[in-house]
Amino acid sequence: MIAIRKLTKVYGSGDTKVVALAGVDLDIASGEMVAVMGPSGSGKSTLMNMVGCLDRPTSGEYFIDGKEVGQIDDNQRAEVRNRHIGFVFQAFNLLAKLTALQNVETPLIYRGIRPRQRHQWAQEALDRVGLGHRGHHRPSQLSGGQQQRVAIARALAARPSILLADEPTGALDSRTGQEVLGLFQALNREGRTVVLVTHDEHVAAHCKRIVRLSDGLIVSDEANAAPLDAHAELHRLFGGGEVAHA
């Protein structure tokens, strides 16, 4: 579904030239759950921006569902983001003035979905993350974990090809983080493609495949034969407490 060929990204020119990606090849198939790892400066953020169609590569090719999206213009890129990418950010990035439901609806507005259908899709997405009853709360009235769930619902609502999460547990305590990981695993079991960008080995260990970057190149790309189960981990780490809906 995702095919990246000899992708490079170079910032600046001449003496100040910085090579962020030095020729990356990557394929991600539908239904995978991939962790992209690397220390800071390895190019993992740049790769995430490329995969998320937020930026244009300097050279190389990027296909989503067989369609070249590397060199398209800003507006087409916005459309690809809207239809194919569901972003989940470390800092949640919800719009503070909107309710949870309105936040989830926003990408559907930009897609031009009619209000009635929009409400329905957004409500379904909120139900899926277990916050169907919190639709009329504003982000400030929700806990960090709940906010991240709303953000995941927003990413799901537009029914994208992939969920692209950048350090989704980075701003959460370890227990809530574990719950969010559980949600990603559950969504993946339902067939959704998940790409997690992280520097945390424990988070990466929940994925079926781990891609490691260093100095703008993929240095390893391995299947994880025994991914951690987020629920089991939750039990192991925090005992038999209530397990969040997943």
Place this chain on the structure above:
Amino acid sequence: MFTLIESIRVAWLGISGNKLRTFLTMLGVIIGVSAVIALVSVGQGAQAQATSQITALGSNLITVMPRGGGYRIEAKDLPELRVRSPLIQFFLPTVSAGQHTVKASGASYQVSVEGTGADYPAVRERGVINGAWFSEEDVTTRRRVAVLGTTTVTKLFGEGADPMGQTIRLMGQSFHVVGVAESKGTGFGGQDQDDLILVPYTAIARLMGLNRIPTLILKTASAADSTIVTQQVTDYFVTKFRNPDGVRVQSQDQLLETVNSMTQIFTLLLGAIASISLAVGGIGIMNIMLVSVSERTREIGIRKAIGAKKRDILLQFLIEALILSVTGGVIGILLGSLGSQGLTKVLNFPALVTTDSVLISFGFSLGVGVIFGFYPALRASNLDPIEALRRE
């Protein structure tokens, strides 16, 4: 498609978040638009007033005035003009004698005195409510008769008195009251048009030692006739004076044009001064929109990441600016109209809010929103989503 309604809804959320700031930003436009409405209403009121004054003098009139003392209109010119210009219906030689003391039955005060002709009722469309207008014979024989305005009657003889047959003293002579002129009420600037004495111009000219006609007013049946007569009369006097600049012949239409173009300049000037404050209001909007774009950089980044196109962001911020300017404009129109009513009372002069000035001000406030809102909106729409998301 991101519909207009959605843009308005999103823009409204942006504005309603900071009510005090929104109000202060609008205030600039409110002040600008109300200033334009109020001041232009003064100009347009002046124009309407001047026009009604001129038409109140009668219709299809031509004013003939010599330029400079050397050129005279004399009594013998009248029969000559009658022959050359058969389209002239009425002749009204006029001597504005100015203010003079009038005395009658113990009362005495300064009143404006005008020497005029027997055609006055036809030309000025103002008859007598009592008695009769003086005749052509009265004029040719320089009879000392007078028609009084209603205010003058009250001042000299008391409220409701009948002045007919009474005698008044004017410029050392006795004048016999033969009529009371129809009331015309209060004119431009509060002048009482019923406080005057009208006498045969021949009689007053003799008392003033005047052997010419300072102003001759002619009346024709139609505006078209007026144009022809204006030319004929001009030709006559140019030949007589042997000088093309010896006389000024002006039809009422020309006078209206002149006055209208003057009041229009007046209106434009007032409007232009007021527009400066509207422009200042627009700069206020631009300033606030720039601040708002920079404060909401992250919001813009989020919206772009989840699929907002440049156009969506541009529209959102442009509509915010438009809501500010148009709401300000509507409030300004209401306040300006109230202000113009206030001015009407203070200036004793009907300020006039016309549909035109309302539409133009509304259009201006719309324009201010687009012009001053466009640049901030463009900046917002051109933000790079990655940079924008990085901002706190």
